[in-house]
Amino acid sequence: MQAARRTVLHVDMDAFYASVEQRDDARLRGKPVLVGGREGRGVVCAASYEARVFGCRSAMPMSQAMRLCPHAAVVRPDFAKYTEASRAIRAIFERFSPEIEPLSLDEAFIDVTASLALFRSARRIAEEIRAAVRGELRLTCSVGIAPNKFVAKIASDLEKPDALVDLDFDLAREPDALAARLAPLKVERMWGVGPVTARSLHARGYRTFGDIQRAGERQLIADFAESGAHWWRLAHGLDDRPVETGRASKSVGEEETFPEDIVERAEIEAKLVAQADEVGRRLRAKGLFAQTVEIKIRFSDFETHSHARTLATPTDHTHELRQHARELLASFARREWRAVRLCGFSASKVTDAPGQLGLFDGEKRDRLSKLDDLRDRIRDRFG
Ligand SMILES: [Mg+2]
Known part of the structure; x- marks a missing residue:
């Protein structure tokens, strides 16, 4: 029996903390902004896109980011404010589906399968979410649409910021279309592939999803056992983990x-x-x-x-x-x-x-x- 076709959105706010600060302080708009502690071993919690141009990234030591971009405005994080914004974003998602799995304050998966009858299409839901986030919260987000979480997360990241990428291929009807679309992507985009794993994949000649697709499942298993089978599936955009809403209250x-x-x-x-x-x-x-x-x-x-x-x-x-x-x-x-x-x-x-x-x-x-x-x-x- 074939599993029912699902449609999952991944919504990811663009440079979330930095965008909230720019929204709330006109002097920061259009300027490089680093959110984080300035003193001692402070790290960057978020860098605005203007700061990213200079190579600043989140999780980078603040001292390093300030060397890269000395004229950046450094703003102390205000988590109460980000939590509030996050709640408002979540309230927007809830207009479209109760099936929400938050990954952090600024990203979430939304399973919209059951909502399609009401809202007609996933693309429409994604557009309405983006419009509401922009119109009501004056923030931007990027949204990926896909048949599963793994591909949705890749999709939201492909054209960031402020983008909508639809990779919602029907795998039953066009099994090769998604694989073809993913083929040029680097293996580093796969979940669970950090620098060490990437190096061992590279050593065997696997640099892109396409390299793994072409080698075939048998070869991947020969090279990496269970993990190889896992990567072969991801390379084809296959993933059946459900959106986990993790409800606490009974x-x-x-x-x-x-x-x-x-x-x-x-x-x-x-x-x-x-x-x-x-x-x-x-x-x-x-x-x-x-x-x-x-x-x-x-x-x-x-x-x-x-x-x-x-x-x-x-x-x-x-x-x-x-x-x-x-x-x-x-x-x-x-x-x-x-x-x-x-x-x-x-x-x-x-x-x-x-x-x-x-x-x-x-x-x-x-x-x-x-x-x-x-x-x-x-x-x-x-x-
Ligand atoms: Mg984000």
Whole structure:
């Protein structure tokens, strides 16, 4: 059986820290900028493209970079600022797919396979991401589109900065096209090929992907055993590692203890609805869907009741979460109701996959998603 065809984007911000500094300080624009510590053994965290012209690179000792480019502006890194920008970038990705694997503050893989039906094409998603990053954050990024992570990462780097490179060949239909496109690339571009490995590949006459392709798998295995088979696959642009979203949280919840007990059911309902809104926002921010929702009510005598339900279709929609909160509250009998000191709403058994019908359940869900997106954006902007 053949694995389903996937489409993966690799998005890489251009000279990220340096670009953020240039964005925020007009005096730095168009000038060589080195971000990093100046004193002692400080290293360059990022070099603007203007500084790279002089040979400055990240991870280089600052003293060396300053010798190469003495008129560069040296800026102390502000990681709080970069983290903030990184969060905003991630929020843009999340409009297009929940399948995001961040590699660092400034790069991520995004599996857009399931999003293609909604957004028509990967190229369109990539263009919209680039436009949003530029328009909303005033930063540029480079994007690679490919059938897998390895090729996507190569693609994003090919024409950097501010580029979109589409290597999304359908390997089943045109198996040789991708290999041909990769053939001229140097073996140093392969993952796991550092200077030492590169030297041993060179020693056997392998300088480019094409050299490895032409030698054939048998020869590579003869030369390098298992590693040889691995390089032969990479040389053809083959890689089946999934985009790993690495989600930590198993549940997302909100609860509140009131300064004074609340008797009115309607008042508790309003609290639960607000909590459901917040849970929805957090689910969407993480690309998660709730399979189980639960409300918790603690009465003034500390007796605590939880009412939960399992959903037929996992959801991240505020509208649906609110509805469940209301219905779960309604399931409390009138006679057991009394003054409440705490209430909470939580989503558990969270999953990164929407229900079977989730993502494609026609217009209704589409409309709910748009509403939620709007809600989140307004909230992000105005709190
Ligand atoms: Mg980068």
